[in-house]
Structures are given as structure tokens and as C-alpha cells.
Amino acid sequence: MIKIAKLLTFTLFSTFMSSATLAAVEHSALLNETEAQLAMQLTTSLVVEIGPRLAGSPADRKAVAWAQQHFKALGYDKVWTEEFKTPYWQRGHARLEVVSPFPQSITLTALGGSVGTPASGLHGQLVVFDSLEALQAAPRDQVQGKMVFINKAMAKDKAGAFYGQVAPIRSQGAIEASKKGAIAILIRSVGTSQNRFAHTGKMSYAEGVPPIPAVAVSVPDALQLLQILKRAPDAQLMLQMQNTTEDAISHNVVAEITGSERPDEIVLISAHLDSWDQGTGALDDGAGVGLVMATGALLKQQGRPKRTIRVVLFGNEEGGLVGARAYAAKHAKDLKSHVLAAESDFGAGLVYQFDSYFGNNALPFADKIQQQLAPLNIAKGHNKAYGGPDISVLKALGVPVVTLEQDGTDYFDYHHTPNDTLDKIDPKALAQNLQAWVIMTRMVANSDIDFRL
Amino acid sequence: MIKIAKLLTFTLFSTFMSSATLAAVEHSALLNETEAQLAMQLTTSLVVEIGPRLAGSPADRKAVAWAQQHFKALGYDKVWTEEFKTPYWQRGHARLEVVSPFPQSITLTALGGSVGTPASGLHGQLVVFDSLEALQAAPRDQVQGKMVFINKAMAKDKAGAFYGQVAPIRSQGAIEASKKGAIAILIRSVGTSQNRFAHTGKMSYAEGVPPIPAVAVSVPDALQLLQILKRAPDAQLMLQMQNTTEDAISHNVVAEITGSERPDEIVLISAHLDSWDQGTGALDDGAGVGLVMATGALLKQQGRPKRTIRVVLFGNEEGGLVGARAYAAKHAKDLKSHVLAAESDFGAGLVYQFDSYFGNNALPFADKIQQQLAPLNIAKGHNKAYGGPDISVLKALGVPVVTLEQDGTDYFDYHHTPNDTLDKIDPKALAQNLQAWVIMTRMVANSDIDFRL
Secondary structure, three states: OHHHHHHHHHHHHHHHOOOOOHHHOOHHHOOOHHHHOHHHHHHHHHHHHOOOOOOOOHHHHHHHHHHHHHHHHOOOOEEEEEEEEEEEEEEEEEEEEEEEOOOEEEOEEEOEOOOOOOOOOEEEOEEEEOOHHHHHHOOHHHHOOOEEEEOOOOOOOOOOOOHHHHHHHHHHHHHHHHHOOOOEEEEEOOOOOOOOOOOOOEOOOOOOOOOOOEEEEOHHHHHHHHHHHHHOOOOEEEEEEEEEEEEEEEEEEEEEEOOOOEEEEEEEEEEEOOOOOOOOOHHHHHHHHHHHHHHHHHHHHOOOOOEEEEEEEEOOOOOOOHHHHHHHHHOHHHHHHEEEEEEOOEOEOOEEEEEEEOOHHHHHHHHHHHHHHHHHOOEEOOOOOOOOHHHHHHHOOOOOEEEEEEOOOOHHHHOOOOOOOHHHOOHHHHHHHHHHHHHHHHHHHHOOOOOOO | OHHHHHHHHHHHHHHHOOOOOHHHOOHHHOOOHHHHOHHHHHHHHHHHHOOOOOOOOHHHHHHHHHHHHHHHHOOOOEEEEEEEEEEEEEEEEEEEEEEEOOOEEEOEEEOEOOOOOOOOOEEEOEEEEOOHHHHHHOOHHHHOOOEEEEOOOOOOOOOOOOHHHHHHHHHHHHHHHHHOOOOEEEEEOOOOOOOOOOOOOEOOOOOOOOOOOEEEEOHHHHHHHHHHHHHOOOOEEEEEEEEEEEEEEEEEEEEEEOOOOEEEEEEEEEEEOOOOOOOOOHHHHHHHHHHHHHHHHHHHHOOOOOEEEEEEEEOOOOOOOHHHHHHHHHOHHHHHHEEEEEEOOEOEOOEEEEEEEOOHHHHHHHHHHHHHHHHHOOEEOOOOOOOOHHHHHHHOOOOOEEEEEEOOOOHHHHOOOOOOOHHHOOHHHHHHHHHHHHHHHHHHHHOOOOOOO
């Protein structure tokens, strides 16, 4: 058994490790093959047994129970939940039809939080813009009474750099379109694949601006609409959609490995437990959940670290960081005990860079961490780490953060679509992530460094 | 203008032509840039203006009108339709749910021709097989009262060689499962992508065997089901589906460029006008429609060929070659005047090989054709050409056929899914196809060769 395990370990890490020898990594931090699979096992369990888990839904409650049960089984010292109130938005029936002159159905999805239409649907022409700015600059009479269609393509990038440029169309489009009297807004999916999936995601309304229905169409359907409009600029469309919102509760799930020497100093590692409803939430964020749950468990197994490891599975990230804000509010007075926070929420691609957001005094320690990560092909990054969506809330309150930057080149092919399924995760890449999380978290938890800026 | 056209021609063909010089091709057969785009223009028009066109549907009737109108506009000498009776099967609401222990929805599609379920749905466990043979070999009590799930993966191949091995599960599965008392059959999609699309396609029932509902699940859902069954072999599922079938009529659309010297000798080139309902029928078979319509038009433009070019757009290929059989029945007495038949129905990939099904006397001419195609990187094939699905009906009745073999490596990623959309066609690859069709058809139509075996 031992021989086989050793052989497998070698195979596993030789796949990802650069020419720097294994010896460069502190030996006791290296995972054997069985350990390296723990994140994938947990992710698989969540994704298969719970499936999609929209915040506030029955599946969300099941996911919370699943997380508690598995934290306990993994040997965490403390496991608890923190309740918060949240809207529970539910997607209903949605239909977008070209009525004339070329009758056909368009593949769409409601954007998260969107209101529905009257039961008989909304009828109108399209007016096309290539950006939010172009819509903002348009005269009102160009938009009034029409459906706005914003067609902006998103390019691929390892770091997902273009998401931040395109996502505001999704979040702000309904507000800007409604201000000019539009009856609905369609956006080209914020995504990078040519597959006929519409990408959902949170949208917003503004006080005093009438809420209008907001949907995304798939990329092939956006292109089809453009072709239709080229031939028939006054094509008539019909949008029919029912969505509902009710008040609900959800929970952050928190678990700790108590520190052996400085239990009051908290190293927080996190992911989000909720997912959109279209896929099974494997990449977003089943992978992150598996990674951080496994990290704490393996660290205890390797010998209890000096500081406390707190794993937080945030609720309702997708609906607007609802769980993260609840956590920050509840822990406002003890955030100074949070020595560091990190999150895994960018799929399951290989980690390629280590970024920090540290005070100057702690920068040499960032280098030390990166040196231990280097054999996994993880490069030195910058000191402007984002941390992750939920963690950005804590960062804004002064908590130092790090990011294990993952290759997200294909992430937005799947993100927020029905296509976010378990088969999109490469178990070997997830194992590399886990090794990196274990090394990084262990170093931080065993140090006495103050990372604050 | 002429200068630009020449430059573009050079660019176009230099992309696809091998080191053999352009001079190797009979100069007057070479298309300029404008001509080379004609197939893409026609395909785009059909796919955008009609969209999906299931046989017997209102869109099918529109497609027939579209085809007649465009044949006339393209200068065809004769244009007519040939009516036939056909079942008009319509997909209704379909839902497959894991009820317990892990409630979740499974992405599915009805197989074409499938009956529905009772309104309250069918409830049962799954029994999994990895092939049709394994199902056939199973004892009845293993299957009785359950839903059969056949999970067979399909591999990629340039020539689509594995389709023929896996498709019988789709066509025969319901019969074999019903013989053993199954209440429904689920198959893993007959397709090669990991995208969460279920692939539809025609299925069959047999006289005397009770018809049971038949559906395909997407590949990610097939994998999810296997994971669920690993944890819960007695998982309960619920299938609810409404489909309808009624009698309808449809049409083959036929158009001719009358031969200048031997007008009674017919060179038949074809594609099918109908499509499945899930996608927009761009690859299957909008591309083929555009190609053969353009070929006849360009041949007339180059100087009327000696033999008649007959372009047939078959109706209801997808429902089981219904239009092709009607054509064969109607033309039973004049099939001897069909000197050759060919079909384009394998997407829009580059043509890489020329196959014939000729008598020995005509084989040297097959070589001549291939020599003219060689600069387009089209290799010499074999003399066992299939011809195409509709054309296989004519071949069986003694009509010689050829196939311009297309690279179908990715064809079964899209085929019969919602993802069969216009953006999947590379216009340059379609232009290479068109050039090949023009060269091949022109040579055949200007020859006096008897191709019969």
C-alpha cells in the first residue's frame, strides 16, 4: 500500500510540478494520492447529492445540512451555522419569440432578480446597442417603448479580465434602459463560448426607476437576432416570463480547526455554498467548497496548526454577497482577529500565480509562500490581491487577503449556464489547487506574522 | 473591382489548395470570391429567415416556399414541388426528475417519434446497460417495470464512423426495452461533446411491441445519473412527457438547369430541406441546401452543361427518409435517366476525399474528377461511396453515386442539438465545399460517361 501510494504521489505531482524538485517543498505539506483526491470527493458529493442550490431554495437548505454533516465527518473541532435573511428569487417560465417576419424561438434565460412580464407577454421592436455607454448616450425617443438589446462580446482571458468590463451591462442594463422608457432589456450572454446556453447572473434595479424584465440570450441567438435585424430592422418580438421573489432565510456554514498556540487568531478560507439554478454548480462553486473543506481537514491531519483555521461556506454569493455581508456585520467586532482571508471561487483551473494584499512588513513572507508554491508552477504575483467576491467584503474592512490565481481561460464558457457540471472539472487540476491551498494555509497558520497594511 | 476579385480569389483558394497549382484546375471552373460566397448566403437566408423546420410544421411549408422562390431567383430553368404524406411529430413538454434520494432535474430531449407518458408521469427505478446487446441479453425480471438507461459513449471520428455503431441504440432501444417490460427508455445522447445538450433523432417502434417513451439525456446528465446510481442504486425517477403525432403533407422541392445536349440525362445533386426542431438546422442540413442550390446556379452561369442538373431538396429526411422514398416511388420508371446522384448532408467541414460508386468502366473518370479536386486537398477515396442518407434510397435502386467526404470530426458535437446554429459554419470551409461541388458536378454533367455498375 505504501509503495503504491508513493508511486501515485510522484505521478500526481510530476504532472504539475516544475523542474524545481519536490524537496523544495516542506515534505510534511505534500499530499499523497489519497489525500490529493479529497477535494474532488467532496465536490462530487455536493454536486451529485444536492445538485443546483439556489439561495433560499429547499436544495440550499439541504446543502447547509450536507456541509455541517461533512465538516463533522472530516474532524473539524467546531461546526455551526449563521442565519441571515435573503430574498429567494425563482426563475419561472420564460419565452422569447420573433413574431414577425421570421417566426422562431430565441434561447434565453432570466437574469437573476428580474421581474416577469404581464401574462400575455410584452411585444415590441428591438433597438440594438453595442455597450452600456451607447445606450446611455442614446436619445430617449430611440428607446422609448422598445426592447433594448445590448450586444457586447466578451473575450477569453486567463484572469477573466474582461468579465469586469462586460458584467456591468448585466447588472446595470435594466436601470439604464428603463430610464429611457424601454419595456425590457435583452443582453448578449456575458460568456465566452459559442454554445447555445444563455448565461444568467445577478441584475439590479434602482430606487425610483421602474423595474423592467431583463434576460440574456445565448451567443448564437444574439448573432441570429443581428442577422434577423439586418433583414428586418422592425422585426417584432414577444417576451413572456414569470419569476417570483419571496423572503427566505439561508445560512453561512462555519467550521474550525482550533489553533494549538494562538486559537484566537483566525485564518479564514472560504468558498460559497449556493449556486445558480441552471447548472449543478460544479465549477461555481462546488470546486471551491471541496477545496477549502479538504484543506482544513488535511491540515488537522498533518498536525494541528498554531492559529485557528476557520472555513466559511458563504450563502447567497450569487444573489449579491448576501451571506458575506451578514458575516461581516455579525463579526464586525472580531474582524481584527482575522489575520488573513482567502476564497476559492473561480472554477477548477490550475493555480498559476500567488497574489497578496499585505502590509509591507509581511511582504517577505509572501515571497516565502510563493517559493513553496513554485514547484507547483505557481508564479510570484502582485500585492493587490482581490481575494474573491465574498472576501472582498472583509478586505474592505481591513482584513488582509491572498488569492491563489486560477487559470480561468475557459471559466466563462460554463459560468452561470446549464453547462456548469461536474465533468468540467479536471481532478488533477483540482488536486494541484488543493496542494497549493494546503501549503499556503499551513504556512500562514503556523506563522506569527501580522499581515495588516 | 476585377483586381479586388482576383486578389480575394487567390486568398480564398490559397487557404485550401495544396501545393498543386491553381492551373491544375480547369480555369473556368474556378469560382471568384463573390461566387464562392453564394452557398453561405443561401444557407444564411434559410437558417435566419426560416429557422428550424420540422417536417410537416408551418416552418416546413415556409421552407418549401423559400426554396422555390430562391431557385427561381437563381435562374433555374424549372422549379416544382412533389407532395408526399408524412407523419408530423411534435415535441411537447418533457421533464425527467430524480425524485429521491437526491432530487434534481435531468436535461433530456424526446427522441423523434416517441410517445408521451401519462399526464401524471411514469415513476420507477433505472436499470443501466452499456449496449443494446447487454439489454438484449438481460433476464426479463431485471428490466420489467423499470426505466432502461443505455449508457454508451460515442467517440469522435473524421468520417463519423462511430455513429453507425451507436445510433441503433436510439432507433431500436425502445423496442428491445419494451420487449422485456421496461416502462421507458433513456439513452445517453448519441453525440461527441461534453456540452449539456441532449441529442434528438428518430426512434422506432415495432408492430406488436408496446410503444414506450424514449428520451436522450445529455452526456453530463448521463454521467450525473451514473454518480447518483453509484450512491443510490434504487434512486427513484419520474418522467413526464407530452408529444403528438398527426398526419400532414410535405414536399420535395426540385429544380433543374436543363442540359444543352442531353437534357434527358439527369445529374441529381441533393440535400434535405427539413431539420430537427431543437437547433436552427444550419449544419444539418442548411449547409447542404446552400451548397447544392448554389452549385446548379453557378454551373448555369459558367455555361449550360450538356446533361441536366437536377437539384432535389428532400423533405422529411429526419423522420426516416420520407421524402426520398416518395421521390423514388414517383420516379421509379425514370430512374434509369439518373446518371448520377449525390448529397451533401454531413455539416460544413472541409471536403477531404472523393468516393465513387461506379461501374468499372467509369473508374478512370473517377480518377479524373479526383485529380481536378486535388488542389483543394481532396484525396482519392474508394469505390464504395455511401452517397448520403436520401441518396442511399436511389443507390439501392441502381443509381450510381459519389460522396464528397467532409471532415465530420466535430459534426456530432452539434448534430440534432439546440447547438446546431449558423455560427458553427466556417464560411471558408463552405466555400471549399462549393468549389468541389462545382468542379465535380460540372465534369459529370459535361461528360458522356455511363457510371452504372
